[in-house]
Amino acid sequence: MIAECKGELHYFAARVNDLENDPVNTAKLIQVRHENIIKLKTETLAGYSIENLEFIFVKAAEHLPGTLNNIFEKEKWHLHMDLVRSWDDFIPGQIVEFRYYWIWHQGILTEANPSQKTITVIHYGAKHLFATRTIVEEKFEINPSKQDIYISRPDPQYTYTPDEVIRNAKERLGEQKWRSGNRSYDFCRQCVFRKRNN
Numbered sequence: 001m002i003a004e005c006k007g008e009l010h011y012f013a014a015r016v017n018d019l020e021n022d023p024v025n026t027a028k029l030i031q032v033r034h035e036n037i038i039k040l041k042t043e044t045l046a047g048y049s050i051e052n053l054e055f056i057f058v059k060a061a062e063h064l065p066g067t068l069n070n071i072f073e074k075e076k077w078h079l080h081m082d083l084v085r086s087w088d089d090f091i092p093g094q095i096v097e098f099r100y101y102w103i104w105h106q107g108i109l110t111e112a113n114p115s116q117k118t119i120t121v122i123h124y125g126a127k128h129l130f131a132t133r134t135i136v137e138e139k140f141e142i143n144p145s146k147q148d149i150y151i152s153r154p155d156p157q158y159t160y161t162p163d164e165v166i167r168n169a170k171e172r173l174g175e176q177k178w179r180s181g182n183r184s185y186d187f188c189r190q191c192v193f194r195k196r197n198n
Contacts, residue, residue, distance in 0.1 A: 081150040087114035089144070093162025095152035095188045096121060098140070101128075106184045108169040108191050109151070110137065117141055122169040124184045133178035135187065137170070158193055165191050 081097060084090065090112035096119065097106050107123025118139050125136040142149060160168065168191040178184075 080153040082153050084144045084149040084151050086144060087112060089151055090119060091151065091162065093165040093192075094154075095192060097150040097152075098142070099147070101126075106188045108165060108188055110166050110169070117143060122166075122173065124178050124187060132176055135169075135172050135175040137173060152192070154192060160192060160194060 081095075082089070084096075090096075090109060092109050092111060094109055095106055096109045097104055098121075099105070100123075105123065107121035109119060109121055111120040113119070118141050120137060120139045122135065122137045124133040125138055126133045159165070169187075172187070172191075
């Protein structure tokens with residue numbers, strides 16, 4: 001089971017660039033493979049994989065014609081991710097997506113320091129891949145010219161101000177409630193987006 005989950009994870013990671021070249025067909029493949037990974041029923045690894053693939057679902061949703069699958073519909077609204085090309089692209093109070101334990105991970109950016117080549121992020125961190133996840137503020141050394149790092153560009157009419165986003169994130173430092181429906185991407189969304197009335 002674990003080997004199958006790892007295979008699915010590598011498959012999804014390889015599909016990011018394909019979305020730009022063949023968006024519609026690639027989005028359909030992602031939808032099918034997402035359903036496959038859920039069926040594997042390996043909660044720890046499969047669940048963690050699904051968490052880190054949600055941003056791929058966002059990108060896929062933009063290319064699916066007609067009625068979207070529920071998970072795409074849920075995740076796609078008003079959120080756009082741009083590749084960071086320079087330090088000027090880092091905006092505190094936005095969602096950043098980066099590699100963490102070799103897989104995609106999301107957090108709230110609180111500071112970018114080009115002189116030290118570091119970013120500070122509030123996120124669900126862990127001492128190792130299967131350790132208890134805790135919301136922490138952590139500094140990472142990065143190089144935007146050599147690493148793929150993404151930053152959100154959400155529609156401001158649906159979001160808190162950057163200062164409010166950071167405050168929301170800091171209020172949850174120390175939290176250990178990581179579970180289905182409250183993973184890294186869910187935490188980021190809750191900090192960034194204002195609650196909607198249905």
